[in-house]
Amino acid sequence: MAQEELRKEETLAMRNRLIGQSCKLFYSEDPVKIVRARGQYLFDENGKRYLDCISNVQHVGHCHPAITKAAAAQMDVLNTNSRFLHDNIVLYADRLAATLPQKLCVFYFVNSGSEANDLALRLARQYTQHEDVVVLDHAYHGHLMSLIDISPYKFRKLAGQKEWVHVAPLPDTYRGIYREDHPNPGQAYADTVKDLIEDVHKKGRKISAFFAESLPSVGGQIILPQGYFPKVAEYVHSAGGVFVADEVQTGFGRVGHHFWAFQLQGDDFCPDIVTMGKPMGNGHPLACVATTAEIAGAFTANGVEYFNTFGGTPVSCAVGLAVLDVIVEEDLRGNAVRVGAHLKDLLTKLKARHEIIGDVRGVGLFLGIELVIDREKKTPATEAAAHVVKRLKEEDQICVSTDGPWENVLKFKPPMCFGMENAELVVQCIDRILTVTSLMTPHRLEVNTTSHNISLPPGKCSLPEDDILKFHTFIIQNK
Amino acid sequence: MAQEELRKEETLAMRNRLIGQSCKLFYSEDPVKIVRARGQYLFDENGKRYLDCISNVQHVGHCHPAITKAAAAQMDVLNTNSRFLHDNIVLYADRLAATLPQKLCVFYFVNSGSEANDLALRLARQYTQHEDVVVLDHAYHGHLMSLIDISPYKFRKLAGQKEWVHVAPLPDTYRGIYREDHPNPGQAYADTVKDLIEDVHKKGRKISAFFAESLPSVGGQIILPQGYFPKVAEYVHSAGGVFVADEVQTGFGRVGHHFWAFQLQGDDFCPDIVTMGKPMGNGHPLACVATTAEIAGAFTANGVEYFNTFGGTPVSCAVGLAVLDVIVEEDLRGNAVRVGAHLKDLLTKLKARHEIIGDVRGVGLFLGIELVIDREKKTPATEAAAHVVKRLKEEDQICVSTDGPWENVLKFKPPMCFGMENAELVVQCIDRILTVTSLMTPHRLEVNTTSHNISLPPGKCSLPEDDILKFHTFIIQNK
Structure with a gap:
């Protein structure tokens, strides 16, 4: 393929005509056409370079030559299905097991x-x-029908909550029901799951699984309180259920010191099932379920074959193996530790200077900055977050996006080769944008907490008029 | 990856230990280790060549250099997600639309x-x-929970039939309720769907969809009677439902004269939704849903984003485009017409010489040979079919497998580059195997039609003892 065959307007027109409009574009008002990428950088059709802070799928960096080489070499030799014996699938499983x-x-x-x-x-x-499932509030576990059912983030907007699904509070120590000032939030949140299970039992129902992302992502880049998972696992096991850790967004060393984010909950904690995906193939469609011999044995015992046409092909596994190699060879976990710590440190300093930053949290290269209108009430600064995302794109060519129930959390989950200089640049740019924004809306911003509409105060400010106009226009357009 | 890093026994031992045993191996008693493939040929770790009659995923041939080249070139340049504008996804959609x-x-x-x-x-x-779905008996639509629900082939062995699922008879004119001798089987089978819909309405329920493979595959390589789909579509539309054609096994020119198998039902017939998969990426995980502007519009109107992380990436679409190019450049549809017709013709001649062949059916390179113990009762010759598969593998290095509710249908869905000489070889080999088998079991085979156990008669036969021994052993092992 040529890098660009169509003019951008044609691409956009064809996209609008041919691709289901439920498939949204980033920056939908002014989408970006990307024709090339390398490492942590994206390039548009004019060669303009964007710094990518959000592509956690391209884990070891966009278009890493070692991954391309491994895929092409295996594609040239063999790519059958897993009904034939092959070394790649077993070698890869062995490496993952380690x-x-x-x-x-x-x-x-x-x-x-x-x-x-x-x-x-x-x-x-x-x-x-058993049938019933306990999930965390605001969770997202995937786009399939079965997963919409266990994703409050989706089912609230669609078919609603099924009788076999039970929603536990999100253990968010910044704005949840138990906060930093609680003596033991891990225990307190785990007890909400215990109570929920008791309610389920009172209804004569039984728990099959507790399902949670090891670090809730769509929920707002949440770092779970210590002790939460082990305690929940204890309660879930007592109820005859299993603990499923969804590592689709968080696995493969993103958190730095640990390979899996569930390991942040202590060396003794072990889920019964771990699911993995996004970063696993660096963009190649590759995902996996790891479980215990007992659970796998029960699945085999039903006597029904599980066949996944493309699952575990020699090419998929060659790609997966190459990703593991690069993580080690380039010490990307070490990089996530160092760059993540520096980024968090810089953002924490930024928080001291910007009232709008309510919280900075994260581990490794999984970070969130929660913007609030006022620190006491923690009113989500949704529009301001969208404004920062837009400005970063337009003025600095930096791709960042938002998450959380109110879309007021700026999230960072960049390719793992993200550098110190990248961290410094993005913090400088956010600093500049927040400075402008706070001058325009100096604490006098009136907020309707129900609809989150913002009315700008009539007071004057010292900024250029077009900046104010842009901000007004933006807010009006996003109402 | 080296072609073979482990000895076969090690690979097998690791596979047994590390991979869920629900993931079955072909030839489970003596699995094959394949290390290389090209075109329609597979090669094991000793360089032994197998003729592949079953890999419909490797549609344009195993490891086609044009596909590898397209994938590697795009992997080297860009592989982001579809939230960024890119030419490949729109160009590919446009080509599919054509x-x-x-x-x-x-x-x-x-x-x-x-x-x-x-x-x-x-x-x-x-x-x-609406909620309810009508499906064909013995259908298989996939391994996900939602699809097990609409796959009688699976749900009968698992959770059972949901109240919203309704099973229509498989329009099998060989052994179904209406056969070749019926004046209009298409209409008669369509009327069973009409009756089913009326029953559904009587229960106060409503039809959302009729779901069918355009040529039922797991059901036994079934060729649907003319007029069936258009009539069913009429009834389903009257009930306010939509018609879904599952082309996952049958699309992309496998049937030769038509690009899609639903087109066998007439130029005027058009489903409301078409799903595609397996052959689409020649082994690369790539699949698609095509639908009307009205249905897509209703999906957009719910306001909820549909995001599929790896769906429609630049690499997936580059691979998809390359597959379309090769189909045209190598006239693979023409090849499917010519080779498929020759294979069917040879098999039909074989039927005249072997009582055990009850039916030969197919179109293009989608064919089935149904083996029966006796032509009148059509008792499925399940063990004989397994025997043929095993002999073809062991003696001729030909990979064929079985399908149908009784696993008595030998199926052919080879890579589309399958040649005339391949067709001739496979028919010769089947002829030889059936000749041996029929000499051993000359119409005196006693059959228990419930369990399909076969007792060999005590009578002598003129074959070498070890052949008879092998057959006995085989039957005993497969009881």
Whole structure:
């Protein structure tokens, strides 16, 4: 393929005509056409370079030559399905096993995090012979019908909550029901799951699984309080259920010191099922479910074959192996530790200077900055977050996006080769944008907390008129 | 990756330990390790060559250099997600649109046929606001939870039939309720769907979709009677439902004269949703849903984003475009017409000489040979079919497999570069194997039609003892 065959307007017109409009574009008002990428950089059709702070799929960097080489070499030799014996699938499973607690020793290869979570749900139900699932509020586990059912982020907007789904509070120590000032938020949040399970039992129902992202992502880049997972696992096991850790967004060393984010909850903690996806193939459709011999055995015992056409092909596994190699060879976990710590440190300093930054949180290269209208009430600064995203794109060619129930959390989950200088640049740019914004809206911003509409105060400010006009226009357009 | 890093026994031992045993191996008693493939040939670790009659995924041939080249070139340049504008996705959608009736003009790219069928179900329900689904008996639409629900082939062995699922008879004119001798089997089978819909309405329920493979594959390589789809579509539309054609196994020119198998049902017939998968990326995980502007519009109207992480990436679409190019450049549809006709002709001649062949059916390179113990009762010759598969592998290095509710249908869906000489070889080999088998079991085979156990008669036969021994052993092992 040529890098650009169509003019951007043609591409956009064809996209609007041919691709389902539920498939949204980034920056939908003025979408970006990207024709080339390398490492942590994206390039548009005019050669303009963007710094990518959000592509966690391109884990070891966009278009890493080692990954391309491994894929092409294997494509040239063999790419059958996993019904034939092949070395790649077993070597890859073995390498993955080495990153996990010993108990998680059986693997199923699939094509997407969604397929992995759907299979995890099947495994949990088959093993426990129970039906019900406990999930965290605002969770997102995938686009499939079965996963919309267990994703409050989606089902609230669609078919609603099924009788077998139970939503536990998001253990968010910044704005949740138990906060930093609580003596033991991990225990307190775990107790909400315990209470929920008791309610489920009172209804004569039984828990098959507790399903959670190891670090809730769509929920707002949440870092779970210590002790939460082990306690929840204890309660879930007592109820005869299994613990599923969704590592689709967080696995493969993103958190730095640990290979898996669930390991942040202590060396003794081990889920019963782990699902993985996005970063696994650096863009190649590759995902996996890891589980115990007991759970896998129960699934086998039903006597029905599980066949996934493209799951675990020689090419997929060659790509997966190459990704693991690059993580080690380039010390990307070490980089995530160093750059992540520096970025968090810089953002924390920024917080001291900008009232609008309510919280800075994160671990490794998984970070969030929560913007609030006022620090006491923690009113989400949704429009301001969107404004920062837009300005970063337009003025600095930096791609950042928002998450959280109010879309007021700026999230960072860049390719793992993200550098110190990248961290410094993005913080400088956010500083500049927030300075401008706060001058325009100096604490007098009136906020309707129901609709989150913002009315700008009539007072004058010392900024150029077009900046104010842009901000007004932006806010009006986004109402 | 080296072609073979482990000895075969090690690979097998690791596979047994590390990969879920629900993921079955071909020839499970003596699995084959394949290390290399090209065109329609597979090569094991000793360089032994197998003729591949079953890999419909490797549509344009294993490891086609044009596909590898396209994938590697795009991997080297860019592989972001579809939230950024890119030419490949729109150019590919445009090329697919050109193969379909004009009405099917909106596309959603996903990673597997299963993801495509799950999305089709969501689209149908969102558009119709109805819940129920009519499916064909013995159908298989994928491994996801939502699809097991609409796959009698799976749900009968698992969770059972949901109240919103309704099973219509498989329009099999060989052994179904209406056969070749019926004056209008297409109408008669369509009327069974009409009756089913009436029953559904009597229960106060409403049809969202009729879901069918354009040529039922797991059902036994079934060729649907003329007029069936148009009539069914009429009834389904009257009930406010939509018609979903599952082309995951049958699309992309496999049937030769037509690009899509649903087109065998007449130029005027057009489904409301078409799903595609397996052959689309020649092994790369790539699948798609095509639908009408109205159905896509209803899906957009719910206001919820549909994001598929790996769906429609620049690499997936580059691969998809390359597959379309090769189909044209190498006239693979013409090849499917010519070789398929020759293979069918040879098999039909074989039928005249072997009582065990009850039926030969197919179109293009989608063929089935149904083996029966006796032609009148059509008792499925399940063990004989397994025996043929095993002999073809062991003696001739030919890979064929079985399908159908009784696993008595030998199926052919080879890479589309399958040649005349391949067709002739496979027919010669089947002829030889059936000759041996029939000498051993000359119409005196006693058959227990319930369990399909076969007791060999005590009578002598003129074959070498070890052949008879092998057959006995085989039958005992497979009881």
